[in-house]
Amino acid sequence: MAELGGGGGGGDGDKPLRKIAQSFKELAAAAGDDSRAAAVEVAPFSHACSLVSPLFGCLGIAFKFAEMDYVAKVHDLADASKSIVTLQALLDHDIEMNSIRKAGSHSRNLLRVKRGLDMVRVLFEQILVSEGNSLRDPASKAYAQVFAPHHGWAIRTAVAAGMYALPTKAQLLKKLNEDENSAKTHMRDYVVASEPVILYINRLFLSRELGIDW
DSSP states (O other): OOOOSOOOOOSGGGOHHHHHHHHHHHHHHHHTOOSTTOOOBHHHHHHHHHHHHHHHHHTGGGGHHHHHHHHHHHHHHHHHTTTOOBHHHHHHHHHHTTOTTSTTOHHHHHHHHHHHHHHHHHHHHHHHHOOSSOOHHHHHHHIIIIIGGGSOHHHHHHHHHHGGGOOOHHHHHHHTTOOHHHHHHHHHHHHHHHHHHHHHHHHHHHHTTOOSOO
16 A cells, blocks of 8 residues: 655655556456446445545544554455355355344445445545635535535534644645646546446345345
């Protein structure tokens, strides 16, 4: 995983946004097939999700809870990929074991990871249409749309307080080793590519009558 803290080199290894966009384009190609044969494998999915992890760290204390939760659940999916090939098989395994809604189940973790991907998608959408250097409005809208409905008062209050410690847009781009134009290109690519992946995961749950709001 690319380190984001330092400055330095301009190679692909120091450009996490580019890696994220490329990885999700590849996932979208698998997820976007409307046929029943469409299959997203757990290993490339968990790898692509791991590339997103540092973005939460770049957002500071407001999203510290999300970073810790997301990283742990992506790690669980990576472990699951050693014995389970596809996301469909992952859900079906938990159904067979009657463990879908149990804390720590792969399926429950997949749903939480999907929300993390969706939060980043909305964040990037909002950054692309926002003016100025503040991330407070884009981050607040992304949190309110994706995470807030699933959080209690204490977490929502802590996140609201943390919004005042967000980096500026310029500081975020510096951490990601991107200029504004390149960042917009990669953010746009992620927004477009992540949507079919997110919809695909939703379909996996809804087609099995499992719901997605738990």
